[in-house]
Each structure stands twice: as structure tokens, then as C-alpha cells.
Amino acid sequence: MEPFAQTLARHDLTLTREPTDTLQVNVGFLCNQVCKHCHLGAGPGRSEVMDAATVDQVVAYVARAGFTTVDITGGAPEMNPHLVRLIHGVTPRAPRVMLRANLTALGQDQHQPLRELLAERRVVVVASLPATTAFQADAQRGQGVFEQSLATLERLNRLGYGHPGSGLELDLVVNPAGAFLPPPQAAAEKKFRADLKREWGLVFNQLFTFANVPLGRFRRWLEKTGNYQAYRDKLVNGFNPCAVEGLMCRRQVSVAWDGILYDCDFNLAAGLPLQGRAIHVSHMAAAPEPGSPIAVADHCYTCTAGDGFT
Amino acid sequence: MTQYYDPSDLANFGQIGDHAPELAAKFFDYYGAVFAEGELTAREKALIALAVAHAVQCPYCIEAYAQACLEKGSNPAEMTEAVHVACAIRGGASLVHGMQMRRQVAKLSL
Numbered sequence: 020m021e022p023f024a025q026t027l028a029r030h031d032l033t034l035t036r037e038p039t040d041t042l043q044v045n046v047g048f049l050c051n052q053v054c055k056h057c058h059l060g061a062g063p064g065r066s067e068v069m070d071a072a073t074v075d076q077v078v079a080y081v082a083r084a085g086f087t088t089v090d091i092t093g094g095a096p097e098m099n100p101h102l103v104r105l106i107h108g109v110t111p112r113a114p115r116v117m118l119r120a121n122l123t124a125l126g127q128d129q130h131q132p133l134r135e136l137l138a139e140r141r142v143v144v145v146a147s148l149p150a151t152t153a154f155q156a157d158a159q160r161g162q163g164v165f166e167q168s169l170a171t172l173e174r175l176n177r178l179g180y181g182h183p184g185s186g187l188e189l190d191l192v193v194n195p196a197g198a199f200l201p202p203p204q205a206a207a208e209k210k211f212r213a214d215l216k217r218e219w220g221l222v223f224n225q226l227f228t229f230a231n232v233p234l235g236r237f238r239r240w241l242e243k244t245g246n247y248q249a250y251r252d253k254l255v256n257g258f259n260p261c262a263v264e265g266l267m268c269r270r271q272v273s274v275a276w277d278g279i280l281y282d283c284d285f286n287l288a289a290g291l292p293l294q295g296r297a298i299h300v301s302h303m304a305a306a307p308e309p310g311s312p313i314a315v316a317d318h319c320y321t322c323t324a325g326d327g328f329t
Numbered sequence: 330m331t332q333y334y335d336p337s338d339l340a341n342f343g344q345i346g347d348h349a350p351e352l353a354a355k356f357f358d359y360y361g362a363v364f365a366e367g368e369l370t371a372r373e374k375a376l377i378a379l380a381v382a383h384a385v386q387c388p389y390c391i392e393a394y395a396q397a398c399l400e401k402g403s404n405p406a407e408m409t410e411a412v413h414v415a416c417a418i419r420g421g422a423s424l425v426h427g428m429q430m431r432r433q434v435a436k437l438s439l
Contacts, residue, residue: 152404195399202402206372210402 020255023319030260034269034313039306041088041271042113044069044077045284046099048276051124054160056149056194058234058288058318061094068094069276074101076301077274078108084306088115090145090271092284095124097133110140117143119192123164126171138178143188145227146172151214155196172221181222191226198246200253200325201228230254232321234288251317257324266322268313274300282313289316339389372401379408380415 027034047068050061069077081089089109096102096118110116118125118137125134125144137144148168150156156165172189175181181189191211195201202210208226215221231237233251241247268283272293275281278300280293291314292298293307346353364374375397382390398408 150404152406154406155404197399199396199399202372202400206370207402210372 020251020317023315023317026255026258026320027263027315030263032260032263034263034266034315034319036307036309036311036313037269038309039084039270039272040086041090041267042077042081042084042086042306043090043092043271043273043284044105044109045092045273045275045287046074046094046096046102046105048094049098050094050121051098052095052121052161052164054121054236055240056159056196056231056237058232058237058285059094060235060288065094067276068099069101069105069278071101071104073276073278073300074105074108076278076299077105078112080274080300080303081109081112083304086113086306088117089113090117090119092119095121097124097127097130103133103136106136106140106142110142115143116140117145119145119147120171121160122146122148122168122171123160126167126174134174134178138180138187141186143190144175144180145190145192146175146223147194148172148191148211149194149196151211151218159194159196169219169221172215172223173219176222181224183224188225189223191223193226193228194231198231198241198244198250200230200257204228204326230321230324232285232288232318234285234318251320254320254324258320259323259325262323262326268322272307285318285321286314286316289318291316334388336392339393342389370401372398372403375401376403376407376411380411383412383415384419 021029045059048059048061048065049063049068050057050065051063053062091102091105091109093099097120099105106116106118124130125146136142146168147160148156149159150165153165156168157163160168172181175189178187179185180187193201193207193211201207204227207228211226212223215223233241233247233254238247241250268286271283273281273284273287275287280298280300280303281287281291282293286292293314294311295314343353343357346357364371364378367374369377375394378390379394379398382394395408398411
């Protein structure tokens, strides 16, 4: 296989930063689910969780750097005891704050105040839902997750999320339930919108399809089931040079639970820090400079396959 | 040759043009046009292809279109229903020939 950096060079492409307007905050690998496609290997046994001091340093960085979007992810961010502190800190400073939720944690009764806070602060909820069938959703995310996810979507809809004009944005993320690429986004959005409305009366705003990244638990599953090589080849053969320009890593920087910065959440999983060294968020004076290089590795083929990962 | 079907044949299918490139080009152009979005969606066409693959019992096509159906957003329940459509038509095709049998029996019988 040709290394990703070499493929870029062969196409006369370089992967460098545009002005960075988004900070992705990974508040930890602790999760109530053990999804088979997780590139981080998140789960109930993980102890890596962002502490209150780091949360405060992240909030200060948002203010210093002037990020317009803050994208909170995990693990299950709801399981971080300082999530509310983070939301209170970033919502006045960034015009757009997003919370990536797995729906089962967010739907728990104990998180009713959190759901109300999200609505009050107009936080965008980006929810994982890989399929409109229990068979595929539960195969990826665990037994019973599909039913619980629908229940949470219903609760969010009741709060106003997903309804046009409500100002409460509810987006869905579809990752394939296996070693295959995601469907085209527009077609998937049309089918999910029809299925969810018809079967359960549920609504959402936008849907995004993302390919699974062959790292962490998903990589181990691919290897164990003999799917790794074919999946990797599919990503490599699907390299689309036109996708490079729109890659999310060009406008985003990720901060991990321990405050260390990465070009993206996948480089975080792969242990490839920003600019090749462990830079703590408290030491960053501003957003990374436009034109600065982005660390690449072979998992980057995931984001350049087909239409790309933007 | 130790086996009639080799999984690598599918990936190497393009080599079929080695000795007849113009015909291969015409075929693959046509093939691509058939599966493009049209009055039917690409997802619907992949489901039809999956059903036909089972009717003609082509292991290459079954492998290719099982994956294609998943990547077009179909789920296993829809794919299984498509296979049942192929099964019903194949079974029905056999059974309806029973009418020929009946005519022949009637002709020969007292």
C-alpha cells in the first residue's frame, strides 16, 4: 500500500491548515456503550476523563483563540462530571456549540437537567444513529441501544429539537454497521427522514454519513474477522484528490481529555499530536497558524475516500 | 486450474478487455450508465441487481451487490426481501411450466 503522504505528493497536494475556526473537545474515553466501530476504544472501563482544571483551560483557550465552533465529543460526554461546567464556559464565547451524543446516555432520566440546559443554550445535538433497524444499530452499538436511541430522539423532539424554525438543531450521524463504506449522504438523509417519520414520528435537521476509521476497536474487529485488508484497500482505492481541500482537519483542532492538542480526533486515537509534539492547551496562545502542516498517516485514507469526510 | 471460481476474479474483471478492448469499453460504459441514478435510485438498482444475481446464481455478483446494497443504504431485511423476489420468480417460473405438463398429460391421457 502506498503511504498516504506519498499519495498526496503524487497528486501534487499538501495538507496544510486554513484559518482554524473549530475546537473539538474530547472530554474523555469513558462511555456507557462499547461500540464495535469506535476508533478510540471508548467504554465503561476507561478512566481517561477531562478534569475541571483542564475544562477551565479549554474555556480560556476558546476565548483566547476566538473559535466560532466548539464541538464536544467523547466517549459519552454526558459521563464527564464537568460537562455542565464546560457548556456554561463555552456557550457565551463560541456562537456554535455542538454536543456529540450517543443518545443512550443523554436519554437517561438523570440527564433531564442537561437536556434542558442544552436547549436553553441552543447547543446543537449531533446524535449517532447508524441505521433505522434494530438489527444493524444494535450490532454496532449494543443490544437494546436502538430502542433507547429512539426514546431519546422522541424526548429531544418534545423539547423542540429537530423541528424546523425551533432554533434547536438535531443532526444525525450515520456510521456503517460493518466493513463497508457509508451510503451517499443525500440519499441516506432522505431515507432516514422518511423511515423515522413514518415509523416513529421523529424529526431531525441534517444527517451526516461518515466512514469508519480503521483504528482502535474497529481495527481489531476488522483484523479478527479477516476484513482488514479488503476494507483498507477500499479506502485506498477510493482516494479522491478533490476531497483533500474540504477536509475538516484543515479548519479544526482537537484537544484531548488531558489537554494535549491534535489535528483531529483520529490522530488523537493514533497518538499523532499537533506539530509532532505534546502541546498543552494552556500553552497555546492562539489557534494553529494557517499554512501549518497537518500530521498524516494511513488512517487519513478514510477521510479522502469517495466524497470525503468534512 | 484448481477451482472454477476465484474471488480475485472480481477485482481483475477489467482484464476481460485485454483481447477485446473496444467491446469491453462499450460494455463497461453501458454498465455504468445502467447503474447511475435515473428514474430508479442507485439504491433501488442495487437491490434489483442483488435479486438478479441470486436468480442467475453468480457468486461474483452476489458478493459485489451485497456490499453495494449496504453501501447504498439498504438494510439486511430489504436485501433478504429482494432475494425472496428472485426466489419467487424462479419458483414461479418452474411452477407455471406445470401448465405445459398438464396440457401434455391431458393430450396423452384417456
